[in-house]
Amino acid sequence: MHPEHDYSESLLVHFRRIESLKKAALDYPSVLLDTAQLCDLELLLNRAFYPLCGYLDREDYESVIAGMRLGDGALWPIPVCLDVSDAMAGTLETGQSVALRDGEGFMLAVLTVSDLWKPDKKAEAHAVFGTDDPKQHPGVRRLYEEVGPWYIGGRLEGLHLPLHYDFKELRLDPADVHRRFSQNGWRNVIGFQTEKHLHCAHREMTLRAAREAGASIFLQPVAGPTHPGDLDHYTQIRCYKEIVRKYPRNMIMLGLIPLAMRRAGPREALWQAIIRKNYGCNHFMVADDHGDPFANRSPKERFYPLHAAQDLVRSFEEEIGSKMVPLKKMVYVEEKAQYIPEDEVVSGMNVKHISSSELKRRLENGLDIPEWFSYPEVVAELRRAHPPRSKQGFTIFITGLSGAGKSTIARVLLVKFMEICDRPVTLLDGDIVRTNLSSELTFSKEHRNLNITRIGFVANQITKNGGIAICAPIAPYEESRRHNRELISCSGGYIELYLSTPLKVCEERDRKGLYAKARAGKIKGVTGVDDPYIPPSDPELTIDTTGISADEAAQEILLYLEEKGYIR
Numbered sequence: 001m002h003p004e005h006d007y008s009e010s011l012l013v014h015f016r017r018i019e020s021l022k023k024a025a026l027d028y029p030s031v032l033l034d035t036a037q038l039c040d041l042e043l044l045l046n047r048a049f050y051p052l053c054g055y056l057d058r059e060d061y062e063s064v065i066a067g068m069r070l071g072d073g074a075l076w077p078i079p080v081c082l083d084v085s086d087a088m089a090g091t092l093e094t095g096q097s098v099a100l101r102d103g104e105g106f107m108l109a110v111l112t113v114s115d116l117w118k119p120d121k122k123a124e125a126h127a128v129f130g131t132d133d134p135k136q137h138p139g140v141r142r143l144y145e146e147v148g149p150w151y152i153g154g155r156l157e158g159l160h161l162p163l164h165y166d167f168k169e170l171r172l173d174p175a176d177v178h179r180r181f182s183q184n185g186w187r188n189v190i191g192f193q194t195e196k197h198l199h200c201a202h203r204e205m206t207l208r209a210a211r212e213a214g215a216s217i218f219l220q221p222v223a224g225p226t227h228p229g230d231l232d233h234y235t236q237i238r239c240y241k242e243i244v245r246k247y248p249r250n251m252i253m254l255g256l257i258p259l260a261m262r263r264a265g266p267r268e269a270l271w272q273a274i275i276r277k278n279y280g281c282n283h284f285m286v287a288d289d290h291g292d293p294f295a296n297r298s299p300k301e302r303f304y305p306l307h308a309a310q311d312l313v314r315s316f317e318e319e320i321g322s323k324m325v326p327l328k329k330m331v332y333v334e335e336k337a338q339y340i341p342e343d344e345v346v347s348g349m350n351v352k353h354i355s356s357s358e359l360k361r362r363l364e365n366g367l368d369i370p371e372w373f374s375y376p377e378v379v380a381e382l383r384r385a386h387p388p389r390s391k392q393g394f395t396i397f398i399t400g401l402s403g404a405g406k407s408t409i410a411r412v413l414l415v416k417f418m419e420i421c422d423r424p425v426t427l428l429d430g431d432i433v434r435t436n437l438s439s440e441l442t443f444s445k446e447h448r449n450l451n452i453t454r455i456g457f458v459a460n461q462i463t464k465n466g467g468i469a470i471c472a473p474i475a476p477y478e479e480s481r482r483h484n485r486e487l488i489s490c491s492g493g494y495i496e497l498y499l500s501t502p503l504k505v506c507e508e509r510d511r512k513g514l515y516a517k518a519r520a521g522k523i524k525g526v527t528g529v530d531d532p533y534i535p536p537s538d539p540e541l542t543i544d545t546t547g548i549s550a551d552e553a554a555q556e557i558l559l560y561l562e563e564k565g566y567i568r
Helices: 003-027 035-043 060-067 121-128 138-147 174-184 200-215 233-244 266-279 307-317 357-364 376-385 406-420 429-435 445-464 478-489 502-511 513-518 550-565
Strands: 030-032 082-084 097-101 108-116 150-158 189-194 216-221 253-254 285-286 323-326 330-333 336-339 395-401 426-429 468-470 493-499 541-545
Touching: 003 445, 035 082, 035 121, 060 108, 060 121, 060 150, 060 253, 082 216, 121 138, 138 189, 138 200, 174 216, 174 233, 174 253, 189 200, 189 266, 200 216, 200 285, 200 323, 200 330, 200 336, 233 253, 233 376, 233 426, 266 285, 266 307, 285 307, 307 323, 357 376, 395 406, 395 445, 395 478, 406 426, 406 468, 406 493, 406 550, 426 429, 429 445, 445 468, 493 550, 541 550
Parallel strands: 030 097, 189 216, 189 285, 216 253, 285 323, 395 468, 395 493, 426 468, 493 541
Antiparallel strands: 082 150, 097 108, 108 150, 330 336
16 A cells, blocks of 8 residues: 555544544543643643653652652653542542543543552652642642642543644644754754743853753743743743844754643752653753752752752763753853853952842833843843833732721722822722622632632732732631732732731721621631631731721822832
8 A cells, every 4th residue: 555545544543533532531520630730731642751651650650759760660750640639539440531621621631540549748749849848848839739639640542732822833842843953954952941031141051051062952941830920921932032033043943841840959850851852852951950949049048959950960861861961150241241151250350240139120110221131122022021010000918807997998099099090990899709709608718718819810810901909808818818929929019918907906896797796606707706817927018907097007008009119
């Protein structure tokens, strides 16, 4: 038979198989995947996670935890399992088929369950992250709070990759990348994964590393779940496209990777090196603080020892088939008018530097950003995404006991902002939201947190679109307040106001009669009486309204906003 006929017949068999699976899957239980799970699924299906062909079963999982290897001895440092809820786990058993769907219900793959178990998350956290304390490491906190209590392992049969409508030309799978390397005649390629915007120093660092390795550069930014403080995704990618134009021609290629990073330090770096090898890179750039959750902080604040990631990847170079290339920091020396390696700086040199926090301050205040630091095209994109604070949206999140004055202060602020009239203003009062957005919720801890995250979702949309959101719920628990801070801070300003008015004063006011009914035993679950209120750990403002009026409290808030540049 002619080869073209063979190919056509194999395609026909493939499509028939997909249609057959789709019909059968109508009777399968379904798991709706969140953003991080979709990232894992896509990299499993496109073979970026080779040698994995599905989610780890319990034996492989425990082997990875204990020694960074699968049960057959293959190197693999990060566990990749499908996590599910207690309710979902109760409907499953080994040998069963499960339909994996995106958030809209579109089926992407069929999982044949080979294992189902409840992991020891403390042991996993300690092995992968180096601590089981959620206060020390955000990866541990996410493992405890966001990852389901049950893990599923099993073989995958893919039907479709997750759908993407953005930057399609950059969403290259390993086969695409291998083909492009071959077309470019690239034999040595150095992989560079990043999640932050790049400036002149990064160009000099990567070019120097590439020259020393005799390699071309595959720049592969992360297009996965965002993290607190991350730039808007579209701005980020536009910045990458601009900086790629500053490299020599045929020296660099840009592609995206849908990776849900774990922030696991050295293990993370080794994992990324293996993934990059699957994309065809035989070199991988590793920073001295690679994979550290606090990489932008001072050396004393970082979680993992400096150079630990480089040392681990270097120790497995031969097995991976990829050489570790250290990413050396470059600094700008004014008298030389150029960048040089940090370790070549000698006494007397005038070294200039702009930190991430200083860059953010300059953007927020519309200040100059010199061309030695970043390219005008990149700065223009950043300015569009980060207008001065006086033109940004922001959220004021007022929390405190019932009777502390939240609603009254919120109404005063609403009027003041309407008088200023430079941005749309929305009041999200706790009682109003309960009536219109969360009427079906009870006052259990779970439902209280859900109510607050719903408020956070609405406030984030308002902030992202340049408006002012004033939120005034009780919000008694730290986890939901922290969730809102992390979500909204990515979109604009976030000011948490804690009304620290004592319970005794709030009870004396008791405009709604809640405390009297609670003390009489007529109602249950009243915050401050038989339900706890956890004060915020680090609010921007704390006001005790015992001896001041709502107008005076609002004036204090407005003065703070003026000082920080949110209003003029």
